[in-house]
Amino acid sequence: MTGETPSRAHIRFDGVGKEYPDGTVAVGNLDLDVAQHELLTLVGPSGSGKSTLLRMVNRLVEPTSGRILVDGEDIADLDAVQLRRGIGYVIQDVGLFPHRTVAQNIATVPGLLGWDRHRTRERVAELLTLVRLEPDVHGPRYPHELSGGQRQRVGVARALATNPSVMLMDEPFGAVDPEGRRALQTEFRRIHDDLGTTVLMVTHDIDEAVLLGDRVAVFSQGGKLEQLATPAHLLARPATSFVDGFIGEARAVKLLAVTELEAQDLDGAAGPGDPHPSVTLGATLETALGVLAAAPDGSVTVTDEAGTAVGRLTPAGLHTALRRAVTANGA
Numbered sequence: 652m653t654g655e656t657p658s659r660a661h662i663r664f665d666g667v668g669k670e671y672p673d674g675t676v677a678v679g680n681l682d683l684d685v686a687q688h689e690l691l692t693l694v695g696p697s698g699s700g701k702s703t704l705l706r707m708v709n710r711l712v713e714p715t716s717g718r719i720l721v722d723g724e725d726i727a728d729l730d731a732v733q734l735r736r737g738i739g740y741v742i743q744d745v746g747l748f749p750h751r752t753v754a755q756n757i758a759t760v761p762g763l764l765g766w767d768r769h770r771t772r773e774r775v776a777e778l779l780t781l782v783r784l785e786p787d788v789h790g791p792r793y794p795h796e797l798s799g800g801q802r803q804r805v806g807v808a809r810a811l812a813t814n815p816s817v818m819l820m821d822e823p824f825g826a827v828d829p830e831g832r833r834a835l836q837t838e839f840r841r842i843h844d845d846l847g848t849t850v851l852m853v854t855h856d857i858d859e860a861v862l863l864g865d866r867v868a869v870f871s872q873g874g875k876l877e878q879l880a881t882p883a884h885l886l887a888r889p890a891t892s893f894v895d896g897f898i899g900e901a902r903a904v905k906l907l908a909v910t911e912l913e914a915q916d917l918d919g920a921a922g923p924g925d926p927h928p929s930v931t932l933g934a935t936l937e938t939a940l941g942v943l944a945a946a947p948d949g950s951v952t953v954t955d956e957a958g959t960a961v962g963r964l965t966p967a968g969l970h971t972a973l974r975r976a977v978t979a980n981g982a
């Protein structure tokens with residue numbers, strides 16, 4: 652197993668295992684630290700124990716061995732209902748209450764906690780805006796009056812209502828069509844960057860795992876942790892043949908999507924008023940490749956955030972960048 656251990660753990664799995672009464676081992680003896688503010692994606696084939704692992708954190712499932720610590724406290728010592736109120740939980744088909752409006756759904760936990768109406772209404776409006784829905788338009792609607800993607804946004808807003816320090820997400824975008832799914836992924840990444848909530852997100856989709864995760868945990872049958880690493884590290888250096896197979900064919904393409912263009916990848920200075928198509932420093936190599944492929948003379952101007960040209964990117968530069976990504980993530 653490779654990957655760095657964060658210095659200050661927010662969630663710690665300490666020798667955690669789960670064997671169901673019929674003898675199925677869903678989670679093996681797991682040691683894992685999740686840092687504060689980290690978005691950790693849990694990926695693996697069906698039956699590799701991802702959901703079981705997630706559900707142990709809010710005690711919908713109890714481990715048969717080991718301990719789970721949240722901020723240093725063993726959650727087995729806490730009241731399960733109290734614990735769940737402090738943890739956001741988003742599942743695939745959301746589980747919104749069908750006979751309550753969107754606003755009432757989001758206000759569920761604030762209501763249980765006794766927030767006053769004014770504070771609750773303000774929070775609901777703020778959250779709907781955060782997930783890019785309109786408080787006046789969508790708040791009064793019922794769940795069946797929304798699209799699948801909009802319902803999923805409401806699910807995220809509801810989970811964020813009391814500003815939890817931990818969010819558990821089980822295939823949160825699994826039921827959304829591919830196009831809406833990419834939009835939701837991008838938005839969720841933005842929301843996470845803004846809020847800094849610690850997130851454990853289960854997915855069976857390796858692309859989603861590497862695009863969203865600060866780190867990715869890959870599991871195989873029996874809840875065995877095969878590798879824990881940053882997306883670039885995972886793609887550049889799969890630790891086991893299982894991980895290699897799970898990542899699949901398009902490794903280089905995925906690596907392009909998680910690697911950013913840096914000044915050292917550029918060759919030659921761009922002239923003033925350079926007419927070439929341009930990309931910004933910090934864009935992903937995937938974006939840069941797209942612009943480069945469409946550039947009439949095979950070179951692209953690179954600008955800084957202020958729009959000032961800082962250099963030129965050619966196919967050779969892109970190759971350098973990809974090699975840098977692989978080398979930087981080497982053993």
Ligand SMILES: Nc1ncnc2c1ncn2[C@@H]1O[C@H](COP(=O)(O)OP(=O)(O)OP(=O)(O)O)[C@@H](O)[C@H]1O
Pocket residue numbers: 671672673675676677695696697698699700701702703704855
């Ligand atoms: N209540 C249960 N009793 C017995 N076995 C169970 C129970 N719940 C889950 N399992 C088994 O535990 C293993 C792990 O299941 P789990 O749902 O955690 O996997 P998963 O990786 O989330 O799968 P999926 O991607 O299909 O949701 C599977 O073999 C499953 O059949």
